[in-house]
Amino acid sequence: MIKKNIATNEFGFVFNPATGDSYSSNPIAAEIIQLMKDGHSLNEIKKTLLDKYEVDKMTIEKDVDEFMGALKENNLLNN
Amino acid sequence: MSENSKPIVIAVTGLNAIDSPGPGVAVIRAIRDGLNRPVRIIGLAYENLEPGIYMDAVCDKTYQISYPAAGAEVLYNALKYIHDKEGIDVIIPNFDAELYNFITIAPRLKLLGIHSFLPSFEMFDARDKLNLYAFGQKHDLKVPKDKVIYSVNDLYLIGEEFGYPLVVKGKYYDAVVAHTLEQAQKAFYKISAKWGFPIIVQQFINGTEVNIAALGDGEGNAISIIPMKKMYITDKGKAWAGITLEDEALIELARKFVSVTKWRGGFEIEIMKTAQDELYIMEINPRFPAWIYLSAGAGQNQPAALVKMALGEKVVPFTTYDVGKLFIRYSWDHIVDVSKFQQFTAFGNL
Numbered sequence: 420m421i422k423k424n425i426a427t428n429e430f431g432f433v434f435n436p437a438t439g440d441s442y443s444s445n446p447i448a449a450e451i452i453q454l455m456k457d458g459h460s461l462n463e464i465k466k467t468l469l470d471k472y473e474v475d476k477m478t479i480e481k482d483v484d485e486f487m488g489a490l491k492e493n494n495l496l497n498n
Numbered sequence: 499m500s501e502n503s504k505p506i507v508i509a510v511t512g513l514n515a516i517d518s519p520g521p522g523v524a525v526i527r528a529i530r531d532g533l534n535r536p537v538r539i540i541g542l543a544y545e546n547l548e549p550g551i552y553m554d555a556v557c558d559k560t561y562q563i564s565y566p567a568a569g570a571e572v573l574y575n576a577l578k579y580i581h582d583k584e585g586i587d588v589i590i591p592n593f594d595a596e597l598y599n600f601i602t603i604a605p606r607l608k609l610l611g612i613h614s615f616l617p618s619f620e621m622f623d624a625r626d627k628l629n630l631y632a633f634g635q636k637h638d639l640k641v642p643k644d645k646v647i648y649s650v651n652d653l654y655l656i657g658e659e660f661g662y663p664l665v666v667k668g669k670y671y672d673a674v675v676a677h678t679l680e681q682a683q684k685a686f687y688k689i690s691a692k693w694g695f696p697i698i699v700q701q702f703i704n705g706t707e708v709n710i711a712a713l714g715d716g717e718g719n720a721i722s723i724i725p726m727k728k729m730y731i732t733d734k735g736k737a738w739a740g741i742t743l744e745d746e747a748l749i750e751l752a753r754k755f756v757s758v759t760k761w762r763g764g765f766e767i768e769i770m771k772t773a774q775d776e777l778y779i780m781e782i783n784p785r786f787p788a789w790i791y792l793s794a795g796a797g798q799n800q801p802a803a804l805v806k807m808a809l810g811e812k813v814v815p816f817t818t819y820d821v822g823k824l825f826i827r828y829s830w831d832h833i834v835d836v837s838k839f840q841q842f843t844a845f846g847n848l
Contacts, residue, residue, distance in 0.1 A: 424744060426822065436744035436821040438706070439727035 421455040421490065422497055435495060442493065447472075448486060461487070505536035507585050508805060509577075509612075512592030512788075513543050513550025513560070518734045519827075521592040523550045524791040525801045526557065532799035533806075540584050546843045552834045559584065562846035566595050570602040577607065586612045588808045590801070592785050594670045597622060615716075615808040617784055621759045625782035627667060627698050637758050639751070640778045642701040642770075653682045656699050665700040668693035673735065675702060703780070705772040707731070708743065711786065711793050712752045713800045715807060715815075716762030722798040722816045723752045726789065729824070737789055737827075742796045744821040751777055764790070764800055789825055796823040 426434040431449035433442040444452065447468070454464045465479050490496050508529060512520030526539050541550055541557030544565055551560045563576045573596075580586065589612050591600040601622060604614050624633050627644075634641030642665075645656050657664065657679050666685035667673040670693055676682035686697055707728050713721045725748040730739040752767055764786035770778045786801065793800040798816040806813050842848040 434822055439729065439741040439743050 420497055421452060421495055425452070425456070425495055427452050427456065433495070435493075438494065440493070451483065451486060452490075503536060505538040506533070506805070506809070507538045507540060507587045509540040509542055509580070509584075509586045509589045510557075510592065511542045511544075511563075511590070511596060512785075513541050513548040513557070514545065515549045515553070517732060518736055519788040520548075521786045521788045521790055523553065523556055524788060525590055525592060525786055526550070528791050528794040528799050528801040529805055530555070532794050532802035534802075538584070540580065540586060542580075543842075546839065549832060551842055551848055552832060552838060560842070560848050562842065566593075566599050570599040573599045574603045574606060577603070577612065578610065581610055581612060588613045588615075588805050590614070590804065590808075591616070594784060597784055613808040613810075615763045615804050617759075617762050617765075621761055622784055624759055625755075625765075625784060627669065627781065628696070630779065630782065634779060637754070639754070640776055642703050642778055642780065644698050644700040646696045646698055647686075648695050648697070650683055650686050653679060653686060653699065657682065660699070660701045663702040665702055667698040667700060669696060669698070673700075700780075703770040703772065703778045705770040705776075705778070707780075708745075708748060708769045708771050708777075709737070709740070709787060709789075710748055710752045710767040710769065711764070711790055711800060712756065712761075712767070713764050713803055714756040714759070714761030715813070716760060718757045718760045719815060720753045720756040721803055721807070721813050722793060722800045722819075723749045724793045724796055724798055724800070724819055725749065725752075726792060730826075737825075739824060739826045740789055740792065742792065742819060742821050742823045747775070747777060751779075755782070764804055789827075792823065792825040793819075795825065796820045 424436050427449060431444040431446060433444055451464055454467060465483055469476060469479050510522045510526050512522030514520040515523040529537060538558045541560030542563050543551050543560050550556050561580050564572050591597055601616050601619055604616055607614060623629060628646055631641045631644050663675050663677045665673055666676050666682055666689060668689040672689045672693060674685035676685050690697055708725060710723060710725045712723045715721050725743040725745055726740040727743055728737040728740050732738050766783040766787040767779060768781040770780055790800060796819040798819050803813045838848055
């Protein structure tokens with residue numbers, strides 16, 4: 420899951436206070452990060468997005484997993 | 499004037515707020531912001547074009563002093579002269595190269611009533627570039643391997659041992675990353691011509707550059723520790739923008755340094771953080787960094803705290819600071835009438 424100290428705002432700005440790195444995310448990515456910070460599991464997040472947006476399950480699975488990979492690569496997830 | 503409204507007179511060096519800035523202007527700004535008492539700032543300048551001499555609301559009066567090479571006695575006499583006119587309460591030197599003289603005369607200045615808050619020679623020498631590797635070994639702190647050399651011919655063997663790139667550094671200032679023997683030789687000549695000998699050749703560590711500004715109380719306690727990552731670095735390697743970090747490992751490292759040295763005063767640790775989160779100490783500067791105003795901006799005003807400790811007041815260690823606070827340096831063309839320049843150049847004060 421996402422590190423506890425990662426700061427975000429409603430515009431999709433993400434800041435890692437441990438490294439000083441900051442990122443701009445799109446609105447869906449910002450929503451995923453917020454859901455993670457609120458303590459939702461990956462499956463819950465996928466279901467939320469599936470219910471909210473007109474998109475098939477396979478696309479959601481693929482996009483969310485890819486996004487998780489990007490978060491991990493940028494050292495934003497707990498080990 | 500009542501005792502309470504009498505300003506504290508603080509003398510500060512390092513007014514060269516240029517592209518490779520001295521910390522003086524930032525130190526003064528922090529003191530004016532955070533001491534919450536009337537102050538009178540006496541600038542001490544080496545050159546007649548140090549911007550801090552002419553900037554508004556920085557120094558109330560500035561005097562020219564001789565370069566450190568003139569020796570401790572010349573410095574003492576100059577400060578005594580200025581003290582007779584101004585009644586200095588506290589003095590804050592801000593250059594590595596001048597500290598030896600200031601530490602030498604600190605006890606005599608104290609007799610005059612001029613307080614300082616400086617490391618001892620023992621502390622000062624422990625973190626010297628020449629001793630840093632041994633210091634790291636002794637206290638289980640990671641420091642890149644280095645060699646101290648006096649001849650350009652030594653670079654051949656060091657290049658074979660360390661491999662390239664490697665870092666060629668001056669005793670006080672300057673560091674060049676050399677990718678070939680030719681680049682290392684060029685750096686050797688350039689730096690030795692400017693700063694003299696010896697030259698330090700250091701193993702290159704790949705990673706992210708992080709700096710820490712800290713203040714020790716001289717009894718082993720860290721009063722303040724602010725870690726900062728450089729976000730924009732000039733071609734001289736200076737931070738033009740930086741951001742405060744939340745990183746317990748960095749804070750712990752600075753705390754350990756203060757604890758083992760019982761450091762008295764401000765200092766800066768330059769660190770390279772590797773991809774594996776190893777923290778290599780590249781350098782420890784025995785004074786506040788030029789970006790020290792960020793400590794005030796983040797909620798731990800180190801220069802103001804130093805003044806209080808220099809005056810013998812007990813300062814409680816700071817416990818929190820704002821993470822994600824940035825500084826962004828800027829250039830500003832200050833307009834000065836030539837008469838001020840003439841005054842300082844001709845009479846050595848303004």
